Amino acid sequence: MYEGPVQNLIDELCKLPGIGPKGAQRIAFHLLNQETETIDRLSDAVAAIREGVTYCHICGNVSETDTCSICSDPKRDLDTVCVVEESKDVQAIERTREFYGRYHVLGGALDPLKGIGPDQLNIRNLLTRIAEPVEDANGDTTDTTIKEIILATNPNTVGEATASYLARVLKDFPKLTVSRLATGLSMGGDIEFADELTLGRALVGRRSIL
Amino acid sequence: MYEGPVQNLIDELCKLPGIGPKGAQRIAFHLLNQETETIDRLSDAVAAIREGVTYCHICGNVSETDTCSICSDPKRDLDTVCVVEESKDVQAIERTREFYGRYHVLGGALDPLKGIGPDQLNIRNLLTRIAEPVEDANGDTTDTTIKEIILATNPNTVGEATASYLARVLKDFPKLTVSRLATGLSMGGDIEFADELTLGRALVGRRSIL
Structure with missing residues (x-):
């Protein structure tokens, strides 16, 4: 044990x-x-971490303003939404530079054991977003609606459960395309060291190349 | 990249x-x-880490008061001083409950490449401590002098160099016993996995038990 302020x-x-x-x-x-x-x-x-940090009213991502930098970017596709668990997943997908749509941050995954049900997540907002016309980068209502939802929750138990739940709920919107991120081998990895589950998924999800 | 305060x-x-x-x-x-x-x-x-933190005027350990809790403890031996590099080494040795003397914190190890010579460390104070009578727990001068110095710098290049340097300087005090922490096998470790240097030291430093 040290003394006072250090301890x-x-x-x-x-x-x-x-x-x-x-x-x-x-x-x-x-x-x-x-x-x-x-x-x-x-x-x-540390003291300022919560000052001026709010959540985007469209996607629920952490933001300094009422609309986050992605939702207020006029170059993003308005009709494609990638649903993620946390803000850090937004950053991870942004780093790939492969996605040009908007996000929807759930704020976690369904986890009944921890008391996290659909009402504890940002799901009701997602359904409203899908049902209503999209708001553009300037906050004006457009005549576009969301056409595709990519379920990008984590490939673990709670993330998979959340994706299944959302897929079931989203069946109510017949015109909507709903997809899930592909699972399979990691790039740069060895087949020898892949776990059975991942290798199995990679086999089931094999893609024709010729 | 996140926005504002989070980033x-x-x-x-x-x-x-x-x-x-x-x-x-x-x-x-x-x-x-x-x-x-x-x-x-x-x-x-975080803000208070430096407020009220000072260094003990006797041993150089971090302390809330001018004399640290160890130097102001009347139960500690006044004539034995364990020389360590940093305050955290004091804590490590205290946890062993095997040492009842006082400490001397150098504030680092000799490292010419980083420009740390004897003058950058708390060495002059150590020599004064050895040359003069010991101050007791109440701050009164006694007629005791320091009889033993244990060099407990780290068993790495800079720590060994510091111990060698100190051993050379301390030759000027012929009545002083100067020792170095034993090096050898870790307790609970396997000989098979010990590195050659440690195993070599353990052999050279073998102790008769019968």
């Missing part, structure tokens, strides 16, 4: 995900040796 | 040791979902 910071850091006692200690001593400016910058950044 | 916090967190972009993102989104109180507690703990 206090270590205790607070330990509560963060991915930081254990050793890491917390390392960070605390690192900060002790930093300029006051550096320390204040970090402290202010 | 700002991620950038600041990335500068900390042991936190990469993924970990920083995870922490930022974790904090976004926390109560304002929790966030403020962390922010304040």
Whole structure:
């Protein structure tokens, strides 16, 4: 145990995900040796994390403004929506540079054991978005409606359950195309080291190339 | 890239040791979902890390007061001093409950490539401590002098170099016993997996048991 402020910071850091006692200690001593400016910058950044952070009224992504930078980008397709669990999934898909539509952030996955049902997720908004004409980048109503939904929840138990649930609900919109991200081998990976489930999915989902 | 405060916090967190972009993102989104109180507690703990933290005038350990809790503990031996690189090494040795003397924190190890010579470390104070009578737990001068110095710098290149340097300097005090922490096999470890250097040291330092 250290004295006063050092131990206090270590205790607070330990509560963060991915930081254990050793890491917390390392960070605390690192900060002790930093300029006051550096320390204040970090402290202010922590304090400000929630200030000015709101959620886009269209897609539910974290944003500084009422409409996030993606939903207010006139170059995005209005009729394709990629449904993801969290904001970080938006960033992951953006990094691929393969998707030009908009997003819909659910804020998690269905998980009855944790008490997360459809009402705890941003699902009702999704259904409204599909039922009503799309709002364009300037916030004006257009005559476009959403034509395709890509279910990009995680390929794990809760993500798959969420995708199944959404697929069932979305059957009520017969004109809508609903797709799911492909599962299969990782690029650059070895077949030898792929798990059975993934390799099985890769076989089932094989694509004709000739 | 996220917007505003979220990205700002991620950038600041990335500068900390042991936190990469993924970990920083995870922490930022974790904090976004926390109560304002929790966030403020962390922010304040960061801001306060240097407030009220000073260095013990005897041993150089981080402390809330001018004399740290170890140097002001009347039960510690006054004549034995364990020389360590950093405050965290003090904690590591305290956890063993095998040492009852006081410490001397150098504040690092000799590293000419990084411009750290003897003058950058808390070495002059160590020599003064050895040359002069010991101050007791109440801050009164006693007639005791330091009799033993344990060099507990790390068993790596810079730590060994620091220990060698100190051993050379401490030859000027003929009545002083100077020792070095034993190197050898880790407890609970396998000989099979020990590196050659450690196993070699364990052989050279073998102890008669019968």
